[in-house]
Amino acid sequence: MNEKSTAHDVFPSNGVATVFGASGGIGQGLIDQLRAEGSFSTVLGFSRSSSIAFNITDEASIEQVVSEMLPYAAQMRLVIDATGVLDGGGCFAEKTWRQLDAAAMAKAFAVNAIGPALLMKHVLPLLPTESRCVFATLSARVGSIGDNHLGGWYSYRASKTALNQLVRTAAIELRRTRPQAICVAVHPGTVATRLSERYTKAGLAVQSPATAAKRMLDMLENLKPEASGGFFDVFGRPITW
Numbered sequence: 001m002n003e004k005s006t007a008h009d010v011f012p013s014n015g016v017a018t019v020f021g022a023s024g025g026i027g028q029g030l031i032d033q034l035r036a037e038g039s040f041s042t043v044l045g046f047s048r049s050s051s052i053a054f055n056i057t058d059e060a061s062i063e064q065v066v067s068e069m070l071p072y073a074a075q076m077r078l079v080i081d082a083t084g085v086l087d088g089g090g091c092f093a094e095k096t097w098r099q100l101d102a103a104a105m106a107k108a109f110a111v112n113a114i115g116p117a118l119l120m121k122h123v124l125p126l127l128p129t130e131s132r133c134v135f136a137t138l139s140a141r142v143g144s145i146g147d148n149h150l151g152g153w154y155s156y157r158a159s160k161t162a163l164n165q166l167v168r169t170a171a172i173e174l175r176r177t178r179p180q181a182i183c184v185a186v187h188p189g190t191v192a193t194r195l196s197e198r199y200t201k202a203g204l205a206v207q208s209p210a211t212a213a214k215r216m217l218d219m220l221e222n223l224k225p226e227a228s229g230g231f232f233d234v235f236g237r238p239i240t241w
């Protein structure tokens with residue numbers, strides 16, 4: 001059973017938290033932190049390898065996994081989408097336009113933008129209409145157009161930019177029926193995971209998944225409904241689009 005702590009008490013008691021992408025470095029860090037803190041009565045985690053599995057590129061599997069959340073819908077207080085891909089599985093972190101490949105680009109968009117949009121399509125209507133509830137999806141600062149000074153990573157960057165626009169658009173629709181709900185894109189910072197291991201350079205401030213998870217949960221706890229539709233780092237600082 002979860003140990004009770006004073007952390008995250010802004011989320012009403014007996015709440016349920018759900019993490020999609022629970023098998024990833026950050027997803028697992030979030031699950032561990034949520035269970036250790038015990039601020040939520042139930043913590044659900046889904047991934048491609050969970051007993052009820054989903055693939056974010058397969059809408060039917062998203063629908064199926066979201067149906068598992070139905071019994072908890074009234075208590076749902078926090079949903080985090082921690083899925084995503086940079087390279088591998090048909091995606092590339094391109095250094096130059098010479099490496100652009102239509103199939104690889106489409107795959108990056110399918111996982112990083114279209115998949116989370118379909119997840120929002122099925123999850124956001126389940127959120128409570130009267131209570132505070134947070135939906136966060138993991139984006140990346142490199143998806144910021146204004147912050148792009150280095151170039152490279154065409155597909156990853158552009159798919160995260162698309163994700164940011166989808167989050168913003170969904171947040172506007174969500175506000176109409178759920179004024180207390182918050183829907184945001186979050187840059188976790190550089191975190192030591194499978195996704196980043198080939199790219200973390202000396203000098204970069206690399207966080208452990210546990211540190212990133214703790215910072216993210218603290219930040220999400222403090223977001224107000226006015227923040228919905230925004231793009232934030234783990235300290236709650238807005239990131240330029």
Ligand SMILES: NC(=O)c1ccc[n+]([C@@H]2O[C@H](COP(=O)([O-])OP(=O)(O)OC[C@H]3O[C@@H](n4cnc5c(N)ncnc54)[C@H](OP(=O)(O)O)[C@@H]3O)[C@@H](O)[C@H]2O)c1
Binds near residue numbers: 025082192196
């Ligand atoms: N690590 C960083 O420094 C960093 C920086 C900025 C943004 N981010 C973002 O943070 C998020 C999490 O990344 P991470 O660092 O934790 O990477 P990770 O350890 O590689 O985890 C990625 C997660 O995404 C899941 N996933 C990938 N393709 C999927 C699919 N088709 N269907 C369902 N799940 C799928 C993986 O599932 P499997 O275990 O089944 O592969 C895994 O759970 C990503 O959106 C990433 O872009 C990370």
